[in-house]
Structure formats: C-alpha cells, structure tokens
Amino acid sequence: MRNALVRSNYFNNYLNIKQDNSFLIKFYENLLLGKNNDLHSRDLIVKELFNKKNT
Numbered sequence: 097m098r099n100a101l102v103r104s105n106y107f108n109n110y111l112n113i114k115q116d117n118s119f120l121i122k123f124y125e126n127l128l129l130g131k132n133n134d135l136h137s138r139d140l141i142v143k144e145l146f147n148k149k150n151t
Contacts, residue, residue, distance in 0.1 A: 097123055099119075099137050099140050100119040100120045100123045100135070100140065101120060102121070102140075103113075103119055103120075103140045104116060104117040104118060104119065104120040106142065107147075108144075109144075111144045111145070112144075113142055113144055114146075119135065119139070119140055122135060123135060
C-alpha cells in the first residue's frame with residue numbers, strides 16, 4: 097500500500113515523469129473487489145531515474 101501511494105504521487109517535470117495511480121487502483125481493486133492483480137514492488141520503480149543518460 098505504501099509503495100503504491102508513494103508512486104501515485106511522484107512526478108518529475110524535468111524527466112517528464114507523470115503521476116501514476118494505476119498501482120493504487122490495482123491495490124484497491126484487490127482489497128475491495130476481490131480481484132487478483134499482481135502487485136510487486138519492482139513494478140513501481142521509475143526506470144527513468146536510473147537511466148545514466150539523465151544524469
């Protein structure tokens with residue numbers, strides 16, 4: 097939950113990274129609707145932050 101919440105609010109205009117609440121929606125679908133969405137921390141990583149060309 098915490099990671100999905102953090103990712104849903106993160107943005108970076110310089111790298112053109114927008115807020116993404118899809119992970120938070122998946123979490124709530126699992127919780128409230130009984131769905132079985134895969135939720136992995138590795139999927140929340142913002143790859144653009146680790147791209148060496150951006151540094």
